[in-house]
Amino acid sequence: MSIDLSLDRIRKLLDLLPPYTRPTIHVAGTNGKGSVCALVSSILTASSPPFVVGRFNSPHLVSVLDCICIDNAPVSRDVYSAAREQVERTDRDHGIAASNFELLTCTALLIFERAAVDVVVLEVGMGGRLDATNAVPDHCILVSALTAVDLDHQAFLGNTVEAITREKAAIARPGKPFVIGPQLHAEAADVARSVVEAVGAVYVPPARVKAMDEAREGDHAPFVAGCEAPPPRSVQIDMAAFADSVCADLPLHGEHQLANLEVAAGIISALLTYPFGQNSGLKFHSRITRATLARGILNTRWPGRLSYHVVQLAQPPSERQHSRRMTVLADGAHNPASASALADYLLDILKKAPSDSPRRPLALTYILALSHSPPKTPAQTLAPLFALCEHIPQGRQVRIGAALLRFTPPEGMPWVRPVPPSEMRTAIKSLDVTTSSDLELWPGSNTPLPEENDPTRTLEQALQWAATRQGDREDALVVVAGSLYLVADFYRLLDRLGQAQGIWGAN
Template identity: 30%
Template sequence: MHLPRVPRSKHEEKSAACARMIRCTTCSRSCGGLRCSVQEHPRHSGTTWPSSSTSPAVNWQQPRHLLNQPHAAAVSESLEQESSGAAGAAAANLLDSLVNYERSGIPPAAGTAGSSRFDLGRMHRLLAALGNPHMGLKAVHVAGSKGKGSTVTLLAHILAAAGYRTGVYTSPHLLALEERIAVAHPGAVSRRPRPLPPDDLAFLIDRHGGAIRSTVAAEGGALSHFEVLTALAFRYFADCSVDVAVLETGLGGATDATNVVPGANLQAAVITALGMEHVEALGGSLRSIAAAKAGILRPGRPLVLGRQLYAEAEEVVLTEAEAKACSPVVRAQSLVSVRSHGIEIQLDRCGQIARERLSLELLSEPDLYGTSFGTMTNRSSGGSSRYLEATVGLVGAHQHDNVATAVAAVRVLQREGGWRLDDEAVVEGLREAQLPGRFQVVKLPGPEGPYVVLDGAHTAESAAALTASLRAAFPGPTTPLQTQPAGSGTDIGPVGHPVALVLAMADDKDHRGTVTALRAVQPRVAVFTSVPIAGSYHRAAAPGTLAGHWQAAAILAASAPSPASPSSSDVSPTTPQHRQYRPFRCRELVQASLAAAFDKARQELRGVRASLGLAPGVGSPGVILVTGSLHAVAAAYKIPELQPLLQMGP
């Protein structure tokens, strides 16, 4: 065995060599070169590393982690720590120097088709500087207003469970930027997609920083943080030799930085539910929003369309699909039907986790070939269906549509692209898929420790879905582990546990609609606060603004017709409107930080128990609901009391 020779004549050569010593994602040991973390490791394949023509001349006689000398290991670790910190700082400096619309806000109409604000020409020139990594990449592209992140997660886990090396690109991140870029390695202990290691991101930027800086300068500084990160994701996926990448659009679709995959490589375009989100940035109307999302369609390529809430939006997408001769055009509900058997709160080694048992009916396929446009609207009348039983960690009635959309995409990939995706992979993928901040449930220790629900709901629709999920998961006044089928008709009335609401939102969201939907929870206390949005309070909604909308919604509810009056006979006791009309008492508080709001919410729940004279272990400990944005969830992750309970599984 020979120690690798580290050049000592020049400090720059030493630093370059150090930067190549990163960790293998399979065995978590140090070795040389980026390809260690993105290809099968020599330790597992019996091969040696290919040399890189762009790397400094270092004689790698033996992979570093196979060396047994204690001195060599100590030297390697020391050099690795030194280079990792320097490279990480350089990477952060480069990304921080770019314009960041997530922090500053998106200009009006920037995401509409034809907008010059987000110019795909710039993106193509940047990718060319990085070696055009996207040109050989097979991809599934997912756009939508709601559910696209969940659909990407579900589909990526199914592909990974089938043994495919799967790249995943999502946004925004919860805690760390590296979460946005993930790869599932078939030979790893766990086949779940794993976030990009920080050292790998630092190495990517160190390796390609010159090309990035030159392109940014040539474009007059117009390239954004999101565009550069997206280009690096494509570069990483190409270096990993992924079989397929599942891409989530950042904003809209037509001019989004992810919308650069060649049409021939697009395995399917997927569009989830469309709604009034990012309205100004996408043209100001539902039709302009739908047109922007439909910009990901490619001529002759498949379209999988999730359930749509608005006929107008669906019409726009289908018209664009017809114009581009997309084939086949599949409505997800024509291929997959989902039925819930209830939400359960299960004890897990990381605290508590909400899971839902589902029955999936895989409906007999209509003829996907040789049919006229638009015939994929209804279930097939012939043939027989197949059934799958699955357990999912993404719970709630709104997730049923996302499950159906992901599984429908799987069926299209099977038939159109010849992908090997069997029922076992579907069941495993649905079971393994996790998405922090989407009805994430933990329980604080002790008999009086309340349940904590974290959810990034920030629209009226997602808040209503959150309310329904909360009611299904916590239905009874004293039986928090009861299971109740969602949508069974028995979920009338408020949640059966005292709830303390903690709310923080961005300033460009629908505050009125969101708080109106959340009032159906009928919390005992509502605590309003603010959190940084993308590292800054520039886009954070003021707590007083949220409190004002809450009070206005209460006044409107009080002045609405009573369900018992003859004039309101059209309002059924089982409708959400009835719950909003029902009067309830709620303390309204404002706190300076989410941590302070959380502490206040817990104090209020203790007060509720004391007022009822409940002994420890008797009755419900209550529920603290943290919602309003994923940024609020991220702030909750930093609360010391919650940190050990919120660690992600392996």
């Protein structure tokens, strides 16, 4: 692995580039920080009049362009190339030897400065204290925030939740508000508070979010092939900035998104309640209202996180049907915590079958790829998905299958490599919950996966196999998960098939 965490190089590089002056919201965490950034960006662009918002997320999904957005749309190739060329030339001329992520971060900051955006929403890449994004000057920071912390990237951040929390919470800035989101581990909240207090930042609690439409039997059961995504979920938000509750519709799926919304609304509340001095010209109070907040939440799009897609694949001539529409749920669950969140969501929708008709059998097909990321093991990430077998509601017949693939390695990140499908197969078979002979794996043990230069071609084969698993009297759901890099391959495939419209949405 060629990652050298340090702020020395990027600080030198930033000193040689046009000064960065944009008011910035900085978000760290293990899981959920991208969703929080998407929510905050959408809320700010829905304000009246709207703010011009720059957003930097990492890693990118399909193209490097989609990690640098202005008003929720990826920047153009020309804008990116011009800024990148200046950053690389400066790095080269002064012998700084910045890392690829440092170059990318500087490119994003330069683009936002050139565009004179009103506010930047900046997602930490990895960790916090030594992450390249933490080189942004203190005077630019409006609010910092921490989403849920869990074990991940231990080789760089520490082997305990406490150690990882210290690294991530170290983005706190003196005198600036810091929102600590709901934590899975009590020690994470305590450690984060201690870091915030030591730095002299101002602790801000998250908002309180309550789901208002307790699901009824028959709601949100997206199993019939070709169905649309479930509708948004009605929520009530209580935050310090408003005397009355805010009612909104949340389009991001999963219980964990309620916690992410609590962080996002906490950030907005801090913008409205904290005296920002030189940044008061942004007029947050007059531009962000309860109505614009609700509109921004409803407009939020965050592809690859419990995202529903209807895919139509051509079938071989031998098939009776010439095409088949399938419902695909794409989720970049890449560690045990995010895999557990995905499994919880699947179990939730498994409980919701139409009450006025018999419960039809379900063919549930996972299409999986994993990143090699020790000490995290494939079995630890996959276990929650296959533990589903133990918790399926009584009377619900579910046939589980899994296609095991590789993903396209991301450009400029040589340390990221896929786990071989054979290792995933071994990990799955080692799980006690998968001893049932009903589990189907693709490719079969005696039919090794052919070598493919384009993993999207293999992914298409896996989808074809998933389509064959659905019987005439069965419902079906395909879940593409295990890595955002596999989700990126899925979106590239949709683009090649001409079915990529609407992935990014439009606010």
